[in-house]
Amino acid sequence: MAKKMGMELTKTVYKLLKDMAKVKPGESVLVTQDSIGDVSVGEEIVKVADALGCKAMLAWHSTPKGYGALTMDYLPDPLKACVIETDVWIELNDQWLLYSPIWDKAVTNGRTRQIMLGGLGIERIYRNIGAVDIKIQEEFQTLLTNLTKEAKNMRITNEAGTDISFENDPSRPINSEIDYSKPGAHFLLGQIGWAPKEETINGKIVVDGALSGGGDLDLGVLSESITYIVEKGRIVEFKGGKLAKKVKEYFESLDDPNMYLAAHVCYGCSPNAKLEGCTTEDERVWGSTEWGFGHQGPNYTGGEPRIAKSHVDGISLECSVWLDDVQILDKGKFIHTELKELAKKLGK
Structure with a gap:
């Protein structure tokens, strides 16, 4: 289905994954998105990641209250487990998992490239990445x-x-x-x-x-x-x-x-x-x-x-x-x- 700014979004996500994160075929790409936000960006990321040969997953979950460690009581256990077992974690959360205990583990495990893009909808991610x-x-x-x-x-x-x-x-x-090509935050x-x-x-x-x-x-x-x-x-x-x-x-x-x-x-x-x-x-x-x-x-x-x-x-x-x-x-x-x-x- 044709959507407003659909082509712009695809080009932006391609730039994000290919040129900035430098994903490789076979790598795992995880997108986390809480329920309060627009899931369109997350859907496009996993589709483009899959097209680039990655193993992609969108984790759409209930919305926590607060940032960082305050989110932990609201998150399902499978989500806590998977964010530290991926090559690329793109966070689109409105209520940030950034600065939480699982974020600390992910950015220091020597493997995960954690990319924090919290709250960015289609227009925002396009003008701040795609149009730059x-x-x-x-x-x-x-x-x-x-x-x-x-x-x-x-x-x-x-x-x-x-x-x-x-x-x-x-x-x-x-x-x-x-440059999002190296492990870390x-x-x-x-x-x-x-x-x-x-x-x-x-x-x-x-x-x-x-x-x-x-x-x-x-x-x-x-x-x-x-x-x-x-x-x-x-x-x-x-x-x-x-x-x-x-x-x-x-x-x-x-x-x-x-x-x-x-x-x-x-x-x-x-x-x-x-x-x-x-x-x-x-x-x-x-x-x-x-x-x-x-x-x-x-x-x-x-x-x-x-x-x-x-x-x-x-x-x-x-x-x-x-x-x-x-x-x-x-x-x-x-x-x-x-x-x-x-x-x-x-x-x-």
Whole structure:
């Protein structure tokens, strides 16, 4: 049956599997999808994977409440078993299995390529993968990653009031999300993420774009900003109105000191991303930065995960960034000469 954007979806999924995940005949490809989302993308992935000679399965299951470890009580045992026994696991879940105990095992087993595309429907996956020039995007992300690796001290601000400084740890990886061909944790392209030295993170993070923590904390696009006061990598105070109060109460309800610890910071650099309330896409809005608190994956430290009950992501829009006092981003626009030229090629 002909469907709207059906051809675009097929081409996008082919690019995802063949060019980015580099699947091989005989490999197993598992797609997980909770019942709240549109299953069309998952169906297309398993069909194209099968056509490419893979052994493909779609695991469509009931929707958990919350993210990470909070999902475990809602998942069937067969699902828990199969995610660590596959070559490629593509997660389309609205309520993320990301940062759960089974995710930790999958991304550290030396076999599974876990690709987190949570909540992406047809239009979102097309504009953020299918419609992106992968070659130019990879050049942009590689340059931005390398510049960041070379920086010891960083500062991020925005017009909403963010002003946060920190030091990078040269021994920790910086993850540029675009190549899904190796075992481990992978995310939608258009993001570069890393974990600074937690004890050096000090200042104010104003979340004025979107915020999500799963379940009751899926706030989506914000009607008012939420401010974190951060000292030595830990949230010590929440400021703002009713939404800030709701976030504060949620953190308190989990009764987990690790929830207040910074897990990562990320650049948003997807040329087509829109702020619409889907965190996977929201985090990649061009010129934004995003901070995660709570569970910290091994992909950010290069070692063991730091366990927490869940994970909360908040997005700051139109940021300015300094690398060792050299400004590369100004109110959401890249001003570094080479980055600026590549941005133009991407339509930014």
